[in-house]
Amino acid sequence: MNLPATSYKRHRFPPQIIAHAVWLYFRFPLSLRLVEEMLLKRGIVVSYETVRRWAMKFGPSHARRLRRKTPSPRDIWHLDEVVISIAGQQHWLWRAVDQDGYVLDEIVQTRRDTKAAKRLLKRLLKRQGCPPRRMITDKLGSYAAARRQIMPRIEHRSHKGLNNRAENSHLPLGKRERMMQGFRSVGGLQRFTSVFSAVRNLFVLPHSSQSALATHLHRLQAMAAWKAAAGVIA
Known part of the structure; x- marks a missing residue:
């Protein structure tokens, strides 16, 4: 387009x-x-x-x-979520990166449950156009439940030690959050991360x-x- x-x-x-x-x-x-x-x-x-x-x-x-990385069925998705406080309330930024650390998508949600995990997987499938070869997450059970409903045939590895790539992807945004002294709204966080990650992916x-x-x-x-x-x- x-x-x-x-x-x-x-x-x-x-x-x-x-x-x-x-x-x-x-x-x-x-x-x-x-x-x-x-x-x-x-x-x-x-x-x-x-x-x-x-x-x-x-x-x-x-x-x-900005140019986007071409999706591939051989990609490995690393999924993780991080808590972010907005106006004194906890929210969760759910993020997916591939095997190269490229941010595929991220979404701010108030929940940390199966419904939230399903929403992330549905967005990923729609945006990428194809499922991954493998999905890697931490031990949060919501990922396994969502995967069984959305991508039942995809291999899923659930181990905290395997998910360092996704966990490390939160660090750059954490630095920005401290520099900006936090975010003031959910919409502001969502808009900022969409641009921030697109620019970061490029470099x-x-x-x-x-x-x-x-x-x-x-x-x-x-x-x-x-x-x-x-x-x-x-």
């Missing part, structure tokens, strides 16, 4: 500056005020509130344009990138893909 080009009409700053500010905010563990300060260092006077509005307006549309190094040159080339390609998604390529 071809998405319409990003429009920067009625914005005082050039598209390159707006796209760069949005990239800084979602790519690195920076607060809005730190992004404001980094732009000021380059002679760009813009308030942190303006950066916030740019991130909210352009972040989701840029994320939708995650593949296992084949062993040399400094391969790493450098991958980052150049990732930056080119981001600029294309943001519509700022000359």
